[in-house]
Amino acid sequence: MSKLLAVSWNPFSLRFVYGESGKNGVLRVIQSGERPTALPSASDDSTDASTAEDAAPAAASAETDPVACLVALVKELKASKARLLLCVNRAMVDSATFAVPPASDAELPAIVRNMALRQLPGMTEDSVIDFIAFPETDEGRRTVNAMALAEADQQLVQRLATESGCAQASVVVVTHSLSLFAPPPDEDDSSATLLISKGHQSAHMLVTHRQLPVMSRSLRLAPAMKGDEEAEYIAVEVSRTLLTAESVDGPDIEIGHVVVIGSELESSALVAALTDQLGIGVDRKSMRSLVEGEAGDASLSAYAPLVATLKLTAMGQPPPVDFLHPKRPPKATQKRNRILATVAAAAVLIGVGWYYVHMQFADATAENVVLKARLRELDELVKETRSKRNLAKVLAAWEKSRLNWLDELRDITIRTPSSPELVLQQFSGAASGSGYTVSFRGISQSPDVIRKMEEQLRDSWHAPKTPGIREIKDGKKSLWSFQTTMPLKSRSKDKYTSHRTAEPSEVAAAASVKAASKTTSKALTKGPAPKTAKAPTGSSKSIKATASGGQR
Structure with a gap:
């Protein structure tokens, strides 16, 4: 059993999950939590103005330097023999997606590096560049997603890995591990999967296609956002990102599955907001399925990327990108072979690069012409149907609420x-x-x-x-x-009621009238009534009047 420590940080706090891996990729969480990166100073209670002014820059630098906090954490957990997994925020990573000429896996790192130095701004020969290679298409084209850290961030992660005291270390992108929550790939299903994890004042989104990260983004959330407002903001930003992004093959990304990571209490509002915004069903998954035993604070959605990173490491799967151990070409055994490889790579890059650039411009020009024509058609259709659509909305609203x-x-x-x-x-x-x-x-x-x-x-x-x-x-x-x-x-x-139902009192009154009529008929058949027998006639009129009044 080996110990694992996953860490992510922001300017104010450091979040960690400490666990151990067992057989068959079993993961157990030992401890998890957050530590502030800026510790309170002993001179905070001083009323000297000059001292306060001197302490402000020190506090600001402490907030942006998590090295001391990580060193103290490793000593507290006694995790010097654990493997350290530094999960950098997606906002710290520069990336570029481009096609490469046909090449073997051994030649690919050198080609990607040479092309990435031109694609990524601010990169130098000393920059560490790693990449994700996507499967080759039917046309023989291959696309890669190159990633690199800025110089200051690269120096920071080097310090964290070196000064932490851990025996082994890796630097991965915090969003990539969320691919573990994606449903298994289906050969008949070519759609992508959108995964979202919401943390404290942040949210991570990842789009995967056949278990490979295609696009990812980290969102900063305002401290004042809570509940439905926060969920609505995340849903709008996710929708906006998907509309402006393109897949590795060029066309728009087709999302077939959406997964929100977290408990039902944490993610119910976000699931509802994404369902309304994207118009497709949203599934929910919990980190408890990745951990054996109690997880503690690690069961919260904010710890989902860290727990998933530990799980992938426990399963023996290498991360898609590791800035401490990037993909490199195999070392040449002889100096002559290195010279020949360099000359061949330069010749290939010059020839294939010219052809590739020429074809890219030709494809882009043809596609722009088609898209402009289609855009004009859609604009005309929208203008023609605007009045009819407005009329249909008004009629539908009137028909729904009218009363007969x-x-x-x-x-x-x-x-x-x-x-x-x-x-x-x-x-x-x-x-x-x-x-x-x-x-x-x-x-x-x-x-x-x-x-x-x-x-x-x-x-x-x-x-x-x-x-x-x-x-x-x-x-x-x-x-x-x-x-x-x-x-x-x-x-x-x-x-609506279309006829009146007779009440019991009316039925009884009608029966009384009928009985009085029969009695009068029998008296008349026996002969003329004496003059003193006028009461039945008056009584009969009274009954009929009452019945008539009751039936009115």
């Missing part, structure tokens, strides 16, 4: 109790916000009738509210004045 007032009035009329005890005196309706509201007022002989009216009108689309009822004296009788407000919701035509 005829059906609504019939529904309310049918469902309102038909009783002489309830009289509606005023009715009005109008739009209100995103819905509609009707209000009506009237008088009733009893508050129970008003309550019954509300119960008959209330359903999923009506919410009647009667704030108060006022009593009006009419001699010895009491009338009750009310005003009801009822919000309405639009619905489909089949949801």
Whole structure:
């Protein structure tokens, strides 16, 4: 079992994960956390102005020099025998993607270095350059992604590796290890995978194609950003980066899978924002699948690149780029062979370079002509369809929110109790916000009738509210004045009430009328009734009037 220590840093803190690797690539986390790179000075409490002015430059230099912090950390963890993995931020790395002439793997490092010195600004003969070589295309072309550190950053990582006290060290790009979370490659699927890891005030994104890093970026997040605002900003920046970037083969990158690394609590807002921004499904993966046992702070998404770097090392996979151990051409056994190789490489570069540049310009010119013609066609199409698209949006919004007032009035009329005890005196309706509201007022002989009216009108689309009822004296009788407000919701035509269902009291009244009619018919068939038998006739009229009033 070997010890591993992965470290990343920024101007203010140093983040680390210390673990050990076992058989079959098993990884266990021993300790993880953050250490401030600027330690408090003993003279902080001094009130001398000159002392404070002298201490400010020292504090600023301490913030930008994590060497002392790393040395103290290695002593604290007793990790001098561990392999040190320095994960540099993507913003510190200069990169360029270009095609190279046909060459073997042994010849490729020299060719890439010579071409990268012209592609990368500020590079010198002493600069360390490493690269990622992509598979050869069907046309025989091969593309590489060359990377290098600026001179100051190169000196810093050399100091970190030398003064840390660790036996072995590597300098890798922090975003490259995220490729471990990409789904296995499928021969029938040529799309790329987008991986995103969000940390404290930073976020890392990586685009991989068949497990090789194609494009990566580190985002700085403002300290004030939190929650949905932070997730929305990351989603917009990711979308903007994908729109402006090109794949290694030239055309736009086609993203087929999106993976957010982190727990559900940390990444739920980011998953939702990316789904809305990119329009494709977003998967979530956790670092716990890479670690055996408890992970502690390393289970947070901010530690995902470090944990993935340890896992790749435990599995024995070399990093795509290592600035301490870059890809180099094999050493020549004789001086004569080196001279011949140099002359041959120069001849190849001159001949193939001219041909390559000429073909590149020709391809770019032809592609620009096609793209300009296509752009003009799309611009004309957008101008022609703008008015129709706007009209369609307006009609769709109107159709979605409109209300059929005829059906609504019939529904309310049918469902309102038909009783002489309830009289509606005023009715009005109008739009209100995103819905509609009707209000009506009237008088009733009893508050129970008003309550019954509300119960008959209330359903999923009506919410009647009667704030108060006022009593009006009419001699010895009491009338009750009310005003009801009822919000309405639009619905489909089949949801409206189209006919009135008879109530039990009305059914009973109809049955009584029918029985009284039968009794009167039997009395008439027996002969003329005496003059004192006029009560049934009057009684019959009273019943009919009551029935008529009940059925109205």
